[in-house]
Amino acid sequence: MNQLDFPILSLMIGLPLAGALLCLIWPGQSEAKAQKARVLALGTTLLTFLLGIGLWLTYEIGGPQWQFVESYPVFGRFAWALGIDGISLMLIMLSVFLMPICILASWKSIQTRVPEYMAAFLLMESLMIGVFTAQDLFLFYIFFEAGLIPMYLIIGIWGGAERIYASYKFFLYTLLGSVLMLIAMLWMVQQAGTSDIPTLMAYDFPANAQTWLWLAFFASFAVKMPMWPVHTWLPDAHVQAPTAGSVILAGVLLKMGGYGFIRFSLPMFPEASADLVWIVFGLSMVAVVYTSLVALVQQDMKKLIAYSSVAHMAFVTIGLFAFNRQGIEGAMIVMLSHGLVSAALFLCVGVIYDRLHTREIDRYGGLSDNMPKYAILFMLFTMASVGLPGTSGFVGEFLALVGAYEANSWVAFVATTGIILGAAYMLYLYWRICYGTLEKEDVKAMPDLSMREMATLAPIAAVVLWMGVYPESFLAPIRDDVGVLLERIERANPPGDAQLIMGEGLPAEAEHGGSESHEAEGAH
């Protein structure tokens, strides 16, 4: 079956599900039951995290492309088929790592209907793992769509004042994006005669059909990602969702869009991806600049971070569609890094929101005086978001931009302005919250991080630094899979605008290589 001789992936999906059911049916009086549900949820997510670590340790780098494969044809038209490659592995690790942190972050801030809350999160975890492990097209779709239900409930029940509008918007936007993908999937399966994802990834669809299929998938993933101009559900959902809901939304759910591009759009429709790359680049360039500018003027902390998410995800799309190794690996690292950093930033917002119950930036100021531990960690995550070397953000953005430069220098140029703008809005945010004079009475009374809050933020800080200093740990598992993907899409690779020409070898003094010359834009 696999290197562990037991269906570990099914177990990782089933375990949180069982935990969710237990949370709901565990008898007890309201307060005791709530406490039991918290402990149970934490235990389940930690256990799943341990399984995830086991998965990573036993994952054979350089082994077969698909590992831990299991397949049971129990549903007739589609199968319970699971399996992972390195890309899935990294995203699963991100999910299972963030989940216990989410539970911890909700420990005190959620006081109503705790068992249902914990059950919704556990259900969410099992569906996320399902999305990243599904090897059957329809099974993937079911997991992908089912995630809407718990998230709708999380935003709608435990959200802020405008939660109902936000929950509808989230649900209907993503649903509309996805249903077109379903029609495309139905056609693909009829054409190829199988719903097995690895087979479909090697199947050559006719070029004219690819365009339509690509657009249908794009509709779904662009909404999920989210790309400009279909990003407007994200700020609403983020602002209204409870802290842990924002964490999981920004940390993992947005990555499903990127995962979709890697797993479906690029390998299944390489020609269409090359033809329509201008759509992706165009929208991403607008997103980087526009949403960064919008973030700059936000008064609400969560909204600011939400818009910064849109800008960062644009780096992912630019990197993915650069059609080269640096771009795709960079996009993967940006996804992982953004998953960690934006999650941590939302947690940071949650920490001070729990104390003052407002997200308005102007209500804070001078926190570095009375909350030094908080200020240090917040500083680290701000820098990681800006992309300071030594943090995870730098590695991803640098690689993605190198990839983009190889593909199109104008895209790289515009995207790089996003980094400058990113530094502007993040530092401006940090300045307004942590610096300045500590003059407001209620802000003065805020205590520094508790042990529980340290326990949520410190692990993320450690991984952010680890990824920044030694990214090889995260790049090694995906290297072969990116290689396979590149081999698949190479035939459609659009020519870049930077044509390197080997210079005449000069004798003696010019040993350092040929001279480079850039041809003018549009020369190809």
Added chain:
Amino acid sequence: MTMLESLLVVLPELILTLGATDLLLVAAFSNKPDLGRRVSIYAVLMLIACGLALLGPAGNGGAVFGGLYYADAFSTFSKVLIYASAAIAILMAPRFFDRRGEMRPEYPILILLSALGMGFMVSSGDLMMLYIGLEMQSLAAYVLASFMRQDTRSAEAGLKYFVLGALASGILLYGVSLIYGFTGTTSYQGIGAAMASGLSMGELFGLVFVLAGLAFKISAVPFHMWTPDVYEGAPTPVTAFFATAPKIAAVALAIRVMFDALAPATDAWQQIVIFVALASIALGAVAAIGQSNVKRLLAYSSINNIGFALIGIAAGTQAGVAATLSYMAIYVVMTLGSFLCVLQMRDAQGRPVEDIASLAGLSKSQPALAAAFAIFMFSLAGIPPLLGFWGKFLVFDAAVAAGLFPLAVIGIALSVIGAYYYLRIIKTIYFDDAAAPYAPANSVVENGLIAVTAATVSPLGYLLVPFLALTAGNAAQALF
């Protein structure tokens, strides 16, 4: 084939005819207390017996009585669904009628008679048989709609249903007479043979009128106007019955007519079905948004769902028919479950409440009922991993396979609008502050039925998918 063998093939109809007549006599002359419940139990047993009879020649006996009546996999599949939903409609009724002392034995008997008519409809091999079955079902249904005769809404519903139903029957009969006049036969096979050489203008008119009459029975747009009023006015168990058994019978009948008698005219009816399907989905989705009465909302939901079921028929293929049958099977489970939940909406004095706003905060007062309600609503909206998604999946699969891309794309996009009003109910149940709590849901039968239907609709239901695919596939194959 001897007479005895023929009679064995129509065994379910024999059981229902004799049984219903007997029960009617019992009801007239017996003066035992609680007669309504006793008769109900016998009626359910009779429906079970009919179901068991389908295992024998009644399930696969083929054509009898000179091709008037077919007993094949298709009729068996439909009859199982019809008998099951009729039985559940009987089981869910007693407590509802008890409050007003109206649980009279005529209720189960009328349902049996209606089921009898529906049996003829799905087994018909001839336009005469079609009409007899349809009228038998309808006449029983008119009386059922006005069963609470002291209630003005119920009486109004019955009258409306009767007048509009009679009009539809007239249209249908006109179409039947045109088809008979131009083809010279009323048997499906004969009509198919006559049309194979080309469709005359008279035959085309007949086809359109027949389809219009059938569209009324399945309450497809633009013949849906009676549905919200009748659903709202009729007693809730009767509404649950209307939304399930007659819908299956009418859809099955429409399939039989279109694929048996009118098969050569597929191009002609396909356009009509495509239009009716999209119009039903769109109207069912948009008109439901403004409703505040839960039964009215479910009426529009049934119009919406019929639209999706018709997409399978519009595909015009064997896979499409199988998809429609599967869709109807799943739809019946979801609808019965939803109405069972609606039955639990009773205020502190036990009076039924139908206002959606009264559902507010149900998740706090009765979490299990709220969860069941939410499961049915998400399922009706077609959100995976609930089983309602699978029905939509199958019909769209059939449409895509038949190359009807615009139909599939428009239909599935409209389903998003439909999702909105189901979400609104879930929002009321889960997000809103608590309203006055309902009387506790303490009926063992009803709670048990809710649990069973909810479990079927839940992801566990996907384990039934291979079985459903097999039976629906066999049923569809019987027509080709």
